[in-house]
Amino acid sequence: MSTLVFLEHDGSSIPKGALGVLSKAASLDSDSAAALVGSGVRELAPEAARFGAARVFVAEDPQLEAPLPQTRVDVLSRLVQEQGFDTVLFAASVLAADVAGGLSARLDAGLNWDLGDLVIENGELVGKRSAFGDTILVDVGWTTTPRIGLIRSGSFDPAEQSSAGEVIDVDVAIEDFSTAAALVARDQEEQAGPSIEEADILVSGGRGLGSPEAFSLLEELAAALGGAVASTRAVVDSGWYPYPTQVGQTGKVVSPKLYIGCGISGAIQHKVGMQTSQTIVSINKDPHAPIFDFSDLGVVGDLHEIVPKLTELVKARRG
Amino acid sequence: MKIAVCVKEVPDAGPARRMDPDTLRADRSGDRSLNPFDLNAIEAGLRLKDAAGDGEVVLVCMGPDRALESMRRGLGMGADRAVLITDEAAAGSDLVATSYVLARALEREGADIVLFGQQASDSDGAVLWSAVADRLRMPVISQIAEFDVADGRVIAKRQTEFGYDRISAPLPAVLAVSDAVNEPRFPSLKGIMSAKKKPQDVLSLADIGVEPDRAGTAGSRTTVSALSPPPSRGDMQKIEDDGSGAEKIMEFLLERKLV
Ligand SMILES: Cc1cc2nc3c(=O)[nH]c(=O)nc-3n(C[C@H](O)[C@H](O)[C@H](O)COP(=O)(O)OP(=O)(O)OC[C@H]3O[C@@H](n4cnc5c(N)ncnc54)[C@H](O)[C@@H]3O)c2cc1C
Ligand SMILES: Nc1ncnc2c1ncn2[C@@H]1O[C@H](COP(=O)(O)O)[C@@H](O)[C@H]1O
Numbered sequence: 001m002s003t004l005v006f007l008e009h010d011g012s013s014i015p016k017g018a019l020g021v022l023s024k025a026a027s028l029d030s031d032s033a034a035a036l037v038g039s040g041v042r043e044l045a046p047e048a049a050r051f052g053a054a055r056v057f058v059a060e061d062p063q064l065e066a067p068l069p070q071t072r073v074d075v076l077s078r079l080v081q082e083q084g085f086d087t088v089l090f091a092a093s094v095l096a097a098d099v100a101g102g103l104s105a106r107l108d109a110g111l112n113w114d115l116g117d118l119v120i121e122n123g124e125l126v127g128k129r130s131a132f133g134d135t136i137l138v139d140v141g142w143t144t145t146p147r148i149g150l151i152r153s154g155s156f157d158p159a160e161q162s163s164a165g166e167v168i169d170v171d172v173a174i175e176d177f178s179t180a181a182a183l184v185a186r187d188q189e190e191q192a193g194p195s196i197e198e199a200d201i202l203v204s205g206g207r208g209l210g211s212p213e214a215f216s217l218l219e220e221l222a223a224a225l226g227g228a229v230a231s232t233r234a235v236v237d238s239g240w241y242p243y244p245t246q247v248g249q250t251g252k253v254v255s256p257k258l259y260i261g262c263g264i265s266g267a268i269q270h271k272v273g274m275q276t277s278q279t280i281v282s283i284n285k286d287p288h289a290p291i292f293d294f295s296d297l298g299v300v301g302d303l304h305e306i307v308p309k310l311t312e313l314v315k316a317r318r319g
Numbered sequence: 320m321k322i323a324v325c326v327k328e329v330p331d332a333g334p335a336r337r338m339d340p341d342t343l344r345a346d347r348s349g350d351r352s353l354n355p356f357d358l359n360a361i362e363a364g365l366r367l368k369d370a371a372g373d374g375e376v377v378l379v380c381m382g383p384d385r386a387l388e389s390m391r392r393g394l395g396m397g398a399d400r401a402v403l404i405t406d407e408a409a410a411g412s413d414l415v416a417t418s419y420v421l422a423r424a425l426e427r428e429g430a431d432i433v434l435f436g437q438q439a440s441d442s443d444g445a446v447l448w449s450a451v452a453d454r455l456r457m458p459v460i461s462q463i464a465e466f467d468v469a470d471g472r473v474i475a476k477r478q479t480e481f482g483y484d485r486i487s488a489p490l491p492a493v494l495a496v497s498d499a500v501n502e503p504r505f506p507s508l509k510g511i512m513s514a515k516k517k518p519q520d521v522l523s524l525a526d527i528g529v530e531p532d533r534a535g536t537a538g539s540r541t542t543v544s545a546l547s548p549p550p551s552r553g554d555m556q557k558i559e560d561d562g563s564g565a566e567k568i569m570e571f572l573l574e575r576k577l578v
Binding site for chain 2: 070093094112114126131132143177201234236260287300307318
């Protein structure tokens with residue numbers, strides 16, 4: 001195997017998820033390489049070496065500054081072809097998924113996504129993927145090389161090791177259409193109040209609340225329980241609740257003692273942010289909502305009826 | 320303004336969502352409907368056409384022939400035309416093959432905007448648009464929560480792991496919208512009545528110039544080799560709220576010493 005791991009970064013650090021995939025790759029192939037693509041990213045190379053990269057390919061160019069996918073497809077497709085990598089791995093993210101998809105088309109290379117594990121069976125790389133809302137585990141493979149894999153968030157932890165981390169510069173050549181899309185602004189929302197990652201109890205609300213006003217029901221329950229309020233991307237994108245409260249792939253990963261999901265369907269991208277909660281209770285009016293597949297207690301019903309009653313019961317108990 | 324919307328037919332949500340253990344493909348025997356996430360893309364297309372004052376919204380799908388019935392829901396919402404690519408040789412297409420077939424079909428349409436939904440509910444891939452955009456050599460913006468089109472450009476807001484980005488791109492462009500971008504309309508009675516009469520092209524791979532070895536299993540690069548049940552989460556209970564739901568939750572929390 002000769003593996004290349006794409007390392008996303010925010011300019012100053014590499015997310016844990018990407019380092020985890022790199023460490024996993026190093027455990028399967030001691031000669032694993034990493035790709036750092038951007039502007040001013042060379043200084044991140046030692047970090048890549050620390051978590052398993054024998055070689056670090058650095059592509060630096062002002063055109064690569066914006067974290068947009070298509071320029072990265074140009075860089076990676078050349079690199080994979082010139083160096084003959086047979087496997088290219090990504091930690092799932094909005095950027096990584098778009099890069100992986102574009103690379104798959106550019107190289108006519110098979111892409112398997114949502115992989116929770118990678119193993120070698122009979123000398124072949126096999127991906128373990130859960131499908132259909134995690135109701136089934138599937139073994140997936142590739143018929144040709146290069147093989148492309150997108151790893152589900154949180155699957156592998158970074159493991160420190162001392163790898164050579166030889167830095168190699170990459171020539172950058174970018175297609176015209178790849179720079180057509182341009183980043184206009186990046187808004188980072190400031191955190192207000194305590195982080196949901198610290199709360200022992202989270203009362204979380206989704207689109208089933210029906211309106212931003214209904215979040216007050218959850219705030220009252222959270223106050224009675226001594227917890228905090230969390231949310232889904234659907235309500236954050238709709239402007240109902242602030243981004244720092246969002247749980248999931250593009251939000252926070254939480255593992256409280258108790259997670260009460262109200263009006264949340266339980267999409268995979270939400271689940272990856274809360275599945276390690278010790279106890280999960282959910283209220284949803286759709287008996288087939290996927291969240292019931294991973295709730296310790298699921299109540300099929302209307303949250304507008306149940307939540308206020310529960311708040312009263314908790315208050316009465318606490319006196 | 321010409322808008323193409325890529326839509327997929329998927330198994331209905333609910334207990335029937337499963338894989339066929341014999342073919343190792345999605346079980347397509349149960350009830351089927353349009354991928355719910357694609358309704359947001361259709362709605363976005365209809366609003367763009369309305370705002371532009373003229374144009375056309377074309378639904379493009381690769382799938383089995385009865386997918387046309389699911390596509391009628393989109394025609395009922397107001398889309399003008401449906402194009403279904405259906406072929407025995409396209410069955411079992413993975414991302415490489417599907418993106419190739421759709422790109423060939425989309426090239427014939429020459430749309431100013433190609434819209435996708437947030438994800439297919441039976442694959443949760445959320446990757447197809449960028450493969451198609453690469454083949455069409457068009458800019459792509461994904462996970463769009465809000466967007467505007469003006470003066471031949473699109474400007475879009477979308478969420479990533481780092482917060483919100485605003486991205487701008489010239490048309491033609493490929494756009495994938497999130498399920499929060501709008502509230503899809505329901506087809507009106509009049510819409511449903513007229514849907515059947517709207518143009519519906521059913522095309523084979525040969526019709527759109529796709530070589531048989533670029534589609535289906537032959538054109539695919541990935542395989543599925545085994546199925547197994549996932550590890551269980553232990554004891555789980557699901558109850559129907561009969562008015563005592565809150566009490567039941569309270570009992571459960573007390574039992575687990577969580578209050
Ligand atoms: C790349 C990517 C990243 C993503 N990242 C995230 C992420 O970080 N976090 C995240 O949450 N999502 C994320 N998503 C989106 C995710 O796929 C879902 O779209 C989203 O989680 C749905 O949010 P929801 O459950 O609030 O809404 P819906 O899916 O609309 O669910 C609402 C639920 O409320 C129920 N309901 C309605 N009325 C009531 C009532 N009165 N009482 C009780 N129940 C009711 C309905 O039955 C339904 O199940 C991501 C998607 C992609 C493609
Ligand atoms: N067979 C298909 N035909 C047309 N469009 C599709 C097809 N499969 C997926 N799509 C589109 O691609 C989006 C993302 O699908 P996926 O990457 O499979 O999750 C969907 O929301 C649809 O807009």
